[in-house]
Amino acid sequence: MIVIQGAGIAGLTLAALLEKAGQEYCVVERAEVLNTIGTGLLLQPNAQAVLSELGLLREMLQLSTCVESMSLGACHRPAVIRWGNDFALGVHRGDLHSLLLSLIPASKIFLSTSIVDWKEHPLGVEVKLSDHQRLVATHLIGADGLRSSIRHTCYSSQEYRYSGQWCWRTVINAKPFDDQAIELFKGSYRLGAIPIGCQQTYVYWVSSHLEQDPVEQFVPDQTRLCLFGEKGEQLASHLTPDLLWLCHPLCDRAVRWGKKKVILIGDAAHPVTPNLGQGAALGMEDAWCLYRLLTQKQASAEALKRMRHARVKSVRRLSWWAGKFAHLENPVAVKLRDITLRCVPEQMIAKTQLRFAEGFSQGMYRI
Template identity: 30%
Template sequence: MNKSVLIIGAGISGLACALMLEKIGYTPVIYEKSNCLRNGGGGLTLWSNATDAIQSMGLLEEIYQNSKIISESTIQTSSGKTLAKMPLNDLATQYGTHTVGILRANLHHLLSSKLKQTEIKFGYELVDLEKTNKEVIARFANGHVDTGEFLVGADGSNSAVRKKIFPINTLRFSGYEAWRGISTYTNHNTKCGKAFEAWGNGRRFGVIPVSDSLVYWFATRNTTENRDEGEVSKEQLIDIFREFAEPVPSIIKFTEEKDITRKVIYDLKPLQNWSKGRVMLIGDAAHATTPNLGQGACMALEDAVILAQTLAENKSVSQSFKIFEETRMDRVKFIVNRSWLLGRFVQIESKLFCEVRNILVRLSPSIQRNSSFERIIGHKI
């Protein structure tokens, strides 16, 4: 039997998938259209459900060593008034693993460094797929052709694989744009692993420590879909977020301009299926989500572990793919749709409605009693 597997995309989902497939006897080949592993991309949060998946990969201690454990996360107003607190150390005791902030490049490097049998080919852009009953044939822009027992599309929200197997699919505009950066600003709170997200009128600013000396930050602002303002300087960002209390201005100030990126936010309207024949989508290619719940990378890691488990437990690829979809679809749809609705809620622009929003958050039950939150980050594989 052909035990080779083709993976399109060398991001988090592709690397994690290759690592898990190696463990069950496959020999993956990853094809990445860019010329190298991504070294940028800022940071991200790996909630307890993601670190549970990392534990299944056998990498938990190394993740802890290359990240910052988040002890607490606070939601506050733009003026710094606390609306709600998430005691993440307590939740780690409850769920078994910590929530961490990590540089995306660190996660990429750790996953890729653990690959033993996988070859990563850079500069290969997928242009066509051909499926038979026994294999998948992939064709690339440089003329290269390869075959595998099956193919995994892990090539992000603008997936070329998805466009081949499901040509009718829609990216959904969120109504806002986001800036991301890495700052050298730290204080007592960040060194203690305390994260926060401040909500203004149609604007947000979030901070996640990723080490003792660095923080990852993101900022959002409502926008129209077709607006393209080009580059925005640090001074302009400070002005855009002028209503936000310290340490927001200082965090922007202590960020290198080259480390600031801007992106208009889209998600993927939930699909009815992620597979067709011997081709399976995972990660953002299958279920790109808005970043409001910090679950994009987390779901990609879950996908990698569960897909490998499913393949190991079933005789046929088609049966495994069907079970994988049945196992994952409801959970992922819930997270994508909940993140979308949360974005609409927190990006409210009317001052009056923002005041109502803040009151609702302040009066809501504690996070430990929030069943939706527990359903998301308390998930065990």
């Protein structure tokens, strides 16, 4: 029996892979119901490779939008990165969650339940649940997100690294830029839009220099979006008073993988800032690699670390600096950034992204 705490993207991906392989497992989730919450995601070839293994890629293509290009940089003159078909899929997080959930029998998901204690056992890990059940698991998998309780019991240090930026996210019922995405910079602000399925667009707005909780007094509005010129005005025209904005600080934590048979994956192991659009994909990569280790009877926190640490640490570092790069305010630095983005051949940028994203799928069968 493998016990997975957390029914998010990483946890459900692992559960779906184990279900396909006929492995014994259960998913423990503290929520009372599994609602399709969230906003948008950009699924690149590494995430698509895992969906393909699960037999879900064709359905995902029907639920998503193939994002062919992105306007990136200063709002008055951004560079255009052309990816072409199928490199990046814009999808609502709830649709991805529902697809993964469709592969898992309801009887294997324990809702309104959490792990209150665990200890090492001759057969692996003895787990005590909040409903007083006791399970003996070969492995305990912490897939319980940014504030993972499993991580908390493994490590005393729980410090977050705050980027100085807050992000607001929502979904509008329009596709003002067709199949093109945007990410525009303007001083301490950043505006992004990614087309997703059902003729919708995932919109995000980021601001720096906000040390206090700004949820109430700083919700994005038409005035703030119009700062970004014509494209900002196009998005602003689709804002409605009933839009729900999700708001949170952008932060990350040091990469940790757990101890022995207690293994962390996804945001429990390595929450990264979302600037490269790789958060969900990294969790899906973790799930695939751990699944392979589990089926080959080689799984441990140390084994997963050997496979994953260098790649994840690199993404964490690059994502952090991508956020800083987008919010430069020194006039000289801003000018150099904008010139660099315009002068680097767009094919070079696209090929670099493709090489990284495909690097996982090309090596996913090597353990």
